[in-house]
Amino acid sequence: xxxxxxxxxxxxxxxxxxxxxxxxxxxxxxxxxxxxxxxxxxxxxxxxxxxxxxxxxxxxxxxxxxxxxxxxxxxxxxxxxxxxxxxxxxxxxxxxxxxxxxxxxxxxxxxxxxxxxxxxxxxxxxxxxxxxxxxxxxxxxxxxxxxxxxxxxxxxxxxxxxxxxxxxxxxxxxxxxxxxxxxxxxxxxxxxxxxxxxxxxxxxxxxxxxxxxxxxxxxxxxxxxxxxxxxxxxxxxxxxxxxxxxxxxxxxxxxxxxxxxxxxxxxxxxxxxxxxxxxxxxxxxxxxxxxxxxxxxxxxxxxxxxxxxxxxxxxxxxxxxxxxxxxxxxxxxxxxxxxxxxxxxxxxxxxxxxxxxxxxxxxxxxxxxxxxxxxxxxxx
Amino acid sequence: xxxxxxxxxxxxxxxxxxxxxxxxxxxxxxxxxxxxxxxxxxxxxxxxxxxxxxxxxxxxxxxxxxxxxxxxxxx
Numbered sequence: 001x002x003x004x005x006x007x008x009x010x011x012x013x014x015x016x017x018x019x020x021x022x023x024x025x026x027x028x029x030x031x032x033x034x035x036x037x038x039x040x041x042x043x044x045x046x047x048x049x050x051x052x053x054x055x056x057x058x059x060x061x062x063x064x065x066x067x068x069x070x071x072x073x074x075x076x077x078x079x080x081x082x083x084x085x086x087x088x089x090x091x092x093x094x095x096x097x098x099x100x101x102x103x104x105x106x107x108x109x110x111x112x113x114x115x116x117x118x119x120x121x122x123x124x125x126x127x128x129x130x131x132x133x134x135x136x137x138x139x140x141x142x143x144x145x146x147x148x149x150x151x152x153x154x155x156x157x158x159x160x161x162x163x164x165x166x167x168x169x170x171x172x173x174x175x176x177x178x179x180x181x182x183x184x185x186x187x188x189x190x191x192x193x194x195x196x197x198x199x200x201x202x203x204x205x206x207x208x209x210x211x212x213x214x215x216x217x218x219x220x221x222x223x224x225x226x227x228x229x230x231x232x233x234x235x236x237x238x239x240x241x242x243x244x245x246x247x248x249x250x251x252x253x254x255x256x257x258x259x260x261x262x263x264x265x266x267x268x269x270x271x272x273x274x275x276x277x278x279x280x281x282x283x284x285x286x287x288x289x290x291x292x293x294x295x296x297x298x299x300x301x302x303x304x305x306x307x308x309x310x311x312x313x314x315x316x317x318x319x320x321x322x323x324x325x326x327x328x329x330x331x332x333x334x335x336x337x338x339x340x341x342x343x344x345x346x347x348x349x350x351x352x353x354x355x356x357x358x359x360x361x362x363x364x365x366x367x368x369x370x371x372x373x374x375x376x377x378x379x380x
Numbered sequence: 381x382x383x384x385x386x387x388x389x390x391x392x393x394x395x396x397x398x399x400x401x402x403x404x405x406x407x408x409x410x411x412x413x414x415x416x417x418x419x420x421x422x423x424x425x426x427x428x429x430x431x432x433x434x435x436x437x438x439x440x441x442x443x444x445x446x447x448x449x450x451x452x453x454x455x
Binding site for chain 2: 031033052053055079083
């Protein structure tokens with residue numbers, strides 16, 4: 001029991017969500033920000049009362065907080081949550097927390113989750129950006145590492161590599177991202193790695209990169225762990241999937257666990273819908289059903305499995321994923337081009353940043369990434 | 381625009397801009413106009429939602445060199 005207001009870090013909140021511990025969230029942001037994007041969890045209940053409705057007292061909030069539950073007050077940065085939280089404590093509530101750094105910290109937290117072992121003794125880790133739904137990967141073998149779809153918070157990977165005594169050899173982007181700023185190039189420059197990007201997505205990029213193309217094989221560690229590139233257009237024209245160690249299938253933003261990628265974020269839905277269909281209904285079908293699909297996003301918190309892992313067997317997805325079960329081509333075309341969810345926040349500026357055409361400040365980059373990823377056709 | 385009071389919250393973070401604005405507005409007569417200056421980008425949405433909620437009138441808001449200006453008429 002605590003009787004003073006206590007800070008909770010994004011990492012502590014992540015373990016509460018992953019362990020499915022009960023938590024009541026009082027989100028004091030304005031209602032449009034709350035409705036756009038909030039903290040979710042199977043054991044989390046949340047109520048939205050903007051802080052400016054609580055300036056004269058917290059009675060309204062007290063009425064909605066269930067008795068005896070741990071309460072976390074959340075706002076955009078943290079100032080307003082402390083302001084409200086302190087009043088809740090004064091009103092006699094126990095176990096009141098505020099989220100340190102607010103939704104900004106929540107959006108930036110990365111949780112490394114081990115997915116499995118590789119044949120030569122190496123491992124593959126999924127870095128779960130739980131607040132925004134982005135997934136990136138570190139493939140580790142014999143003191144070397146490759147990172148796939150590196151997120152902006154590149155220091156997290158650097159620290160992880162240092163702790164595990166790994167040399168980062170490659171950073172690879174499966175496509176030019178539109179929902180988040182890639183940390184791949186920055187990290188590669190810093191640690192002396194090479195940065196790989198599919199050339200068909202790189203027409204307009206203004207920096208040097210290595211071309212990630214069909215049939216390309218990259219090796220990590222001395223025992224030749226293979227990362228094999230498979231050209232799989234649809235979400236973007238260059239989208240390329242990676243087969244790691246003949247077991248793991250990194251599908252980027254083409255195939256998710258409960259949905260499929262949207263083809264419209266570069267403004268070319270009509271042109272790319274045929275590619276998307278071909279990739280999902282022909283190209284991927286030729287591959288082994290036993291590959292473990294590891295996507296670049298999750299859409300719903302229910303997609304998180306044991307310990308926060310997001311993965312599924314490819315063969316199983318051909319039964320369970322609605323995006324792989326639209327047998328009529330016209331129906332598929334309608335589903336992936338019409339009635340799509342709102343685009344991710346600042347997606348055009350994010351693409352420009354990932355091409356190196358604009359260089360926003362750190363604070364601006366943070367602002368651009370606010371909100372959910374919305375890269376799948378079934379996202380709200 | 382003729383204003384009756386200016387509330388300068390430049391450099392302040394949430395919730396202070398609205399806390400200060402509310403205090404100032406409480407002291408105004410009906411029909412008077414308050415100007416609020418803020419450098420907190422996050423407060424733009426909050427400010428609009430707050431004014432709407434309190435049923436006062438947001439006459440206009442604008443941005444000039446990173447400073448957000450809000451004009452509110454007390455109802």
